[in-house]
Amino acid sequence: MLDVRRLRLLRELSLRGTIAAVAEALAFTPSAVSQQLSALEREAGLPLLERTGRRVSLTPAGQNLARHADAVLERLEQAAAELADTRQGMAGPLRIGTFPAATRAMVLGALTSLVHQHPDLEPMMLEIDPVGVAGALRAGDLDVALIHEYDFVPAPDEPGLVAEPLCTEPMYLAFGSPGPDEGAGGSGLAHGKDLPWITATPGTLCHAMTLRACQAAGFTPRVRHQVDDFATVLALVAAGQGVALVPQLGVVDPPPGVALTRLPLHRRTEVAYRAGAARHPAVTATIAALRAAVPEDLARPDEPPRQRGGGPRVVV
Structure with a gap:
């Protein structure tokens, strides 16, 4: 009989690529991961891994078993959801991943609603960059999480996860008044091609979006500052330190001296959870609370949930 916990380790190795990365993600030691594998x-009864020096890769049999592991883990999530649905009321911890702009705009309101409607439920919020959400969900560190993608930075496929669209917000070019010289030609982002830029830190989706959007406009931004907090970004803009690309949730109450130009670019926010957990009552209640908390001025797409592993869109 194959051990489910060991199947989870194999699946994570197929996604993360190294035993050290699996150990770090799942709070094991590398030697413990190696022993379990x-x-x-x-x-x-046959080799699943190929070891070449310090590198490890999956054999064809290992790759096939990792695919089966996805299906096994999804069915276990479905079973847990059905068991939770038969219990009277919701109770216990519920771990929610979010990013700062969504925390202020939606998650705080959703938490208030959840606590009021389900007093025995214990929502626990963790701010996390969307690039780290998939691993945290698969590892069980999160139950539900908000993620986002941009026009030039689509969300990658993530086996074992499902995402439901939540809202769409426009992007703005933020600049210090009076702003770029309109007589210099160009439009939209092109107004900032000769100015210093304020971007998010490398490795984040926000940073990648700014670089790719500027490149699509025909230039590479000259980056002066790298800051992840949009309030700080706008303060730097107001101080004449550069221009920045900011989503609508990041431009709430801009400081004096900041002008905004709406661009034909967007950021889309989704709610992600483990495949098989769609009918878990706590997951369902959290998604409903988040939808009710979406600001009225943001678009709410009417789309079905989708598998993040590259499969077809599914209704779960």
Whole structure:
């Protein structure tokens, strides 16, 4: 009989690429991960891993078993959801991942609603960059999380996860008054091609969006500051330190001296959770509370949930 916990480790190795990364994500030691995977090979009766020096890759049999692991783990999530649905009321911890702009605009209101309607539920919020959400969900560190994608930075496929669209917000070019010289030609982002830029830190989706949007407009931005907090970004803009690309949720109450130009660019926010957990009552209640908390001036797309693993859109 194959051990489910070991199957989870194999699935994570297929996604993360190294034993060290699996160990860090799941709070194991690398030696413990290696021992468990060796035990899984003995259970399977054939090699699942190929070791070349310090590098490890999956054999064809290992790759096939990792795909089955996705299906097994999804069915376990479905079973847990059905068991939770038979209990009277919701109780216990509920771990919600979010990013700062969504925390202020939606998550705080959703938390208030959840606590009022389900007093035995214990929502626990963690601010996390969307690039780290997939691993945290699969590891069980989060139950539900808000993620986002941009026009030039689509969300990557993530096996084992499902995402539901929540809202769409426009993007703005933020600049210090009186702003770029209109007589210099160009439009939209092109107004900032000769000015210093304020971007998010490298490795974030916001940083990638600014670089790709500027490149699509025909120039590479000259980055002066790298800041992740939009309030600080706008303060720097007001101080004449550069221009920035900011989504609508990030331009609430801009400081004096900041002008905004709306661009034909967008950021889309989705709610993600583990495949198979769609009918879990706590997940369902959280998504409903988040939808009710979306600001009225943001678009609310009427789209079905979608598998993040590259499969077809599904209604779950």
